[in-house]
Amino acid sequence: MEKELQLIGVNKKYKLENKQTFQALYDINVEFDKGELVSIVGESGSGKSTLMNLIGGLDSDFTGTIISGGENLKKLTDKQLDKYRKNKIGFVFQSFNLISHLSILDNVTLALTLSNVSEKEKVEKATKILKRVGLESQIKKKPTQLSGGQKQRVAIARALINDPEIIIADEPTGALDSDTSMQILEILKEIADSGKLVIMVTHSEKVASISSRVVEIADGRIISDTLNEKYQKTTQESTSNPQEEILQPLPASTRKGKKSKNSKDKQNLSLWSAIRLSIHNMWASKTKNFLMAFGVAIGIGSLILMMCFSSGITDFINDTMKSYSDPTIVTISKKGDSDKPFGSFDYNPFDEDSGEITTLYDDINKYLKDEKGYDFEVSSDNTYYGFNLLSIFSDAKVSYSPSGDFNYSDAETLNISYVYTIPPYYTEKNVIEGEMSSTPSTDANGYIKKNSDGLPEEGGGFMFTKTIVDLFGGEEALGKKVEISFTVPITNAEGKTENFSFDAEDTICGIMDTSVMSQLLVVYVDYDYLKLLFKEKGQADFFAPTTIYVQTPSEEITDAINEYLASTNAYTGSIEDQLAGLFNSLSSVIGTSLIVISCISLLVSAMMILVVLYMSVSERTKEIGVLKSIGARRKDIKRIFTSESLLIGILSGIFGIIFSLILAGIISIVLSSLIGIAPISFRWWYFAVAIGVSILISMLSGLYPASKAAKLDPVESLRRE
Ligand code: ADP
Numbered sequence: 209m210e211k212e213l214q215l216i217g218v219n220k221k222y223k224l225e226n227k228q229t230f231q232a233l234y235d236i237n238v239e240f241d242k243g244e245l246v247s248i249v250g251e252s253g254s255g256k257s258t259l260m261n262l263i264g265g266l267d268s269d270f271t272g273t274i275i276s277g278g279e280n281l282k283k284l285t286d287k288q289l290d291k292y293r294k295n296k297i298g299f300v301f302q303s304f305n306l307i308s309h310l311s312i313l314d315n316v317t318l319a320l321t322l323s324n325v326s327e328k329e330k331v332e333k334a335t336k337i338l339k340r341v342g343l344e345s346q347i348k349k350k351p352t353q354l355s356g357g358q359k360q361r362v363a364i365a366r367a368l369i370n371d372p373e374i375i376i377a378d379e380p381t382g383a384l385d386s387d388t389s390m391q392i393l394e395i396l397k398e399i400a401d402s403g404k405l406v407i408m409v410t411h412s413e414k415v416a417s418i419s420s421r422v423v424e425i426a427d428g429r430i431i432s433d434t435l436n437e438k439y440q441k442t443t444q445e446s447t448s449n450p451q452e453e454i455l456q457p458l459p460a461s462t463r464k465g466k467k468s469k470n471s472k473d474k475q476n477l478s479l480w481s482a483i484r485l486s487i488h489n490m491w492a493s494k495t496k497n498f499l500m501a502f503g504v505a506i507g508i509g510s511l512i513l514m515m516c517f518s519s520g521i522t523d524f525i526n527d528t529m530k531s532y533s534d535p536t537i538v539t540i541s542k543k544g545d546s547d548k549p550f551g552s553f554d555y556n557p558f559d560e561d562s563g564e565i566t567t568l569y570d571d572i573n574k575y576l577k578d579e580k581g582y583d584f585e586v587s588s589d590n591t592y593y594g595f596n597l598l599s600i601f602s603d604a605k606v607s608y609s610p611s612g613d614f615n616y617s618d619a620e621t622l623n624i625s626y627v628y629t630i631p632p633y634y635t636e637k638n639v640i641e642g643e644m645s646s647t648p649s650t651d652a653n654g655y656i657k658k659n660s661d662g663l664p665e666e667g668g669g670f671m672f673t674k675t676i677v678d679l680f681g682g683e684e685a686l687g688k689k690v691e692i693s694f695t696v697p698i699t700n701a702e703g704k705t706e707n708f709s710f711d712a713e714d715t716i717c718g719i720m721d722t723s724v725m726s727q728l729l730v731v732y733v734d735y736d737y738l739k740l741l742f743k744e745k746g747q748a749d750f751f752a753p754t755t756i757y758v759q760t761p762s763e764e765i766t767d768a769i770n771e772y773l774a775s776t777n778a779y780t781g782s783i784e785d786q787l788a789g790l791f792n793s794l795s796s797v798i799g800t801s802l803i804v805i806s807c808i809s810l811l812v813s814a815m816m817i818l819v820v821l822y823m824s825v826s827e828r829t830k831e832i833g834v835l836k837s838i839g840a841r842r843k844d845i846k847r848i849f850t851s852e853s854l855l856i857g858i859l860s861g862i863f864g865i866i867f868s869l870i871l872a873g874i875i876s877i878v879l880s881s882l883i884g885i886a887p888i889s890f891r892w893w894y895f896a897v898a899i900g901v902s903i904l905i906s907m908l909s910g911l912y913p914a915s916k917a918a919k920l921d922p923v924e925s926l927r928r929e
């Protein structure tokens with residue numbers, strides 16, 4: 209009958225530096241069978257551990273043949289070798305190699321965790337096995353709370369959890385006193401008696417004498433192989449012995465029944481289990497991890513803070529600009545010929561007679577209806593004109609005489625920037641005092657009928673903004689005479705520029721209220737009256753509005769019209785809009801620079817994570833070796849380290865958010881008390897970005913350490929002191 213384990217002509221050479229090799233095993237031919245308790249003895253350095261590693265599938269770099277349970281190890285893929293270690297082999301080490309941050313239960317069930325076995329099943333199996341080694345009461349303890357003998361029993365329980373066929377114990381009693389050694393040996397013996405193959409390396413003659421067979425190795429060769437004739441299977445009389453249960457077979461589900469085996473093979477370490485393992489490990493070195501998370505949080509927090517500053521400044525500018533403008537008014541000017549940022553001072557006037565204004569209205573109305581579904585229509589009922597005096601006239605003044613009788617020596621003179629036609633909408637909404645001006649009566653020739661004072665017989669008059677009227681002495685100015693004078697540079701027939709003066713005298717007939725910044729120094733004149741005035745002076749050509757104002761019923765419609773105008777690329781908005789646009793691009797330049805600077809601190813954070821995780825890999829080399837010995841695949845190891853990066857990322861992100869909130873609070877209090885404003889605005893998605901960036905950074909920095917961990921050679925890792 210085929211033996212459980214056969215080694216045929218096995219040679220092992222270690223590769224040394226400079227292409228040299230060292231041969232540790234020479235032509236090993238040996239067979240072992242189930243039920244045997246084999247002692248491997250020999251001097252230190254004779255090749256015992258090397259042999260164990262080959263049998264255990266930790267090292268597949270050998271020549272010759274090893275057949276274990278009918279499988280040729282040479283022919284197994286890496287994946288199959290992982291499974292072989294997980295299901296067929298149980299390792300027990302001299303230095304126990306328990307994972308100190310995991311409980312006894314978690315240590316014992318590690319191999320099941322790697323197979324994604326349910327928590328309930330794990331606890332059930334572990335309890336049974338810990339009972340077999342007499343440790344059921346210690347299940348919740350940590351390895352450091354146990355004695356050496358107890359630790360080794362935990363290690364044996366861990367080796368047994370997957371019901372392996374072969375137990376490999378490399379000097380299991382080497383670190384124990386002789387009494388404890390005997391107890392451990394007793395357990396191993398009973399495992400062998402239950403039908404397993406137990407191969408143990410030992411230095412102790414006493415230990416060797418208890419085993420069923422002693423194989424001696426010297427300088428990589430087997431020099432003797434003797435059966436112990438006195439070896440007795442644990443007798444049936446020992447039923448009263450508390451360790452009797454060891455003889456009992458394991459529950460059916462853990463045995464190598466075909467069905468359960470298959471399902472076990474398919475399942476791997478779940479993400480959740482990996483995260484749980486990571487949490488345990490991170491908790492074990494919590495100070496280090498918290499400090500690191502704090503460090504990263506500074507970077508993340510400053511990123512959030514910079515984003516908040518950037519949007520705070522933008523918000524502040526927009527709010528300020530908004531407070532100076534009316535959100536229900538659309539300002540339309542034709543773009544000038546120049547590309548200057550303030551093209552507003554270089555308007556091309558609209559030509560009323562050409563029909564371009566009605567065409568524009570039609571286009572806007574079509575867009576509003578077809579694209580947006582609004583019924584609102586732009587028409588002369590809701591529009592008024594602005595005449596930008598700064599662009600048309602070289603000089604525009606209003607002179608006002610407090611006495612009412614015009615005498616230039618005591619007149620107050622004020623420069624004005626705009627003449628507006630009286631907005632139809634303003635008639636009810638914004639006239640504070642006085643009557644709406646109206647068109648004066650005209651004579652047969654279409655000229656204004658004047659009285660002896662030179663004022664229109666009926667109608668006429670100018671309205672001013674409250675700002676101007678206040679400068680003229682408040683409401684007392686109502687009804688008093690003012691003179692408006694414009695100086696217009698025109699080119700004469702000889703090609704010379706000469707100034708043409710234009711002036712009109714009339715009474716202040718009303719006060720307009722407006723908070724719009726650019727509309728403070730404005731005189732309002734009835735549309736027809738204004739046209740008449742231009743005509744009377746023989747300058748009807750100058751009656752060309754530079755701006756059209758549309759009074760809309762809502763901010764949405766304002767936005768919709770502005771959207772249309774922007775798409776035509778032929779019009780500009782109000783000065784406020786243009787200023788806001790300029791400030792916004794300035795603040796986004798500043799904001800972007802701030803964010804770039806804070807990204808540099810994130811780079812520092814990333815380096816820190818990389819270093820810490822990298823060091824953690826070296827610290828945990830042994831643990832990684834143990835994980836591999838119980839069948840962890842590279843993927844599993846990678847997953848454990850990756851989930852650690854993930855946790856660090858989440859933790860740092862949360863800390864970063866808290867950090868930024870605290871700092872933002874302090875900064876706003878300080879700024880508010882110093883300069884009266886706190887330009888910090890939070891957007892909810894900044895937090896999502898922060899967590900995202902934090903996770904991304906730590907995952908990226910964790911990639912290299914994780915793959916390094918996954919690639920560690922288990923034999924080397926386990927050999928580490
Ligand atoms: P034992 O377990 O019997 O003390 P080992 O199997 O650990 O001996 O080592 C056998 C021999 O192989 C020793 O001479 C040791 O120095 C050598 N050896 C072990 N591992 C390596 C390695 N990774 N590279 C080179 N030589 C090694």
Ligand code: MG
Nearest residue numbers: 256257258378
């Ligand atoms: Mg050794």
